[in-house]
Amino acid sequence: MTSWQHDKTDLLATEKRWVDKAQAGDRLAFEKLYRGHCDRIFGLCWRMCGGDNALAEDMVQEAFVRAWNKLHLFKGESKFGTWLHRLAVNVVLSDRRIRVKRVQREQEFSEDIERVQVGDRDVFAGLRKDLEAAISGLPERARTVLVLYDIEGYKHDEIAKMTGMAVGSSKAQLHRARKLVREVLKDSENI
């Protein structure tokens, strides 16, 4: 076993101890789990919320509160991170504010793709910045599929299950999303 594998095994064992303690009601252990996963969950929520910092923060908090309440349901069949990630996706998908935004966005969205400012801080440079802006400006459904498939690595059937759309729709939304992103990037190159 390599040292990297050793580290990983240690990390998983430590995490399992935290999960066990948290399941027994230890909030300090749960805070450790939060510290270990918050960046990952924030990244997911931030992108799924179209770069809206405040909304993403709400989603992260909601996801962790829900995780605490449902912790007894986690049986350790998957990694805690995987379970938490999926739970966070469901939290974002089921949030009413985002659903309302989705409807508005889908209605407003025409051939022109709006450029959305990415976050409060200009942390992305060059292509990455443009990419994030393009993804943020995507219509809700297209963005959800693109984030979950291209960035988070979910499969179409998993996305279909989570979002309640057909597998074909998921594929179509991904195709649409990529096309729109490419158009935005092309526009920004021309500016």
Next chain:
Amino acid sequence: MKESELQNAIGSLPRSMKPPRDLWPGIDERLEAVARETVEQYKAPFWRKPAMAAAVLMALATGIFIGRGMDLAPAGQMSETVKEYAFLGTVKATELEYQAAFSELVPLDYSGLRLEGEEPDALRGSWEALLQAETALLAALQQYPSDIYLNGKLLDLRSQQLQFVKQLALLEQNNWRRT
């Protein structure tokens, strides 16, 4: 940009992002609220169950004494507080009797009784009137649970309702025999 280049670029975006501020205090606050709720839920039965049991026992005991016509002490010597307790016990006993009778009435479905010649509408009207009085009384009793006057009224009302329920049961029985 080619399709594959785009996919690579998207795929290489960092999955993790640091939140602009520490979100744990907000989460911790909400978990604290959840914990408080849970504690309250666990706490409630701790005192509620014995209290309910005590109330039922007292009601039964009072019901038995009164039912047998036994005097614990000469009425004149009974303190006001004891009288009050005895009275409230009677109310509770009647309440239990009524609840038991009512639970038997529900499967009877009084509204659909085949009471030929008994004018079901009039029966229903009387019952609705009793129910309205019950609603008003129970609302008042929620505010003043130990009020003797209100409890007396409830006792009267329950007696009427009990009588009504028993009559209905009798009518249903007779009606069933006829058919």
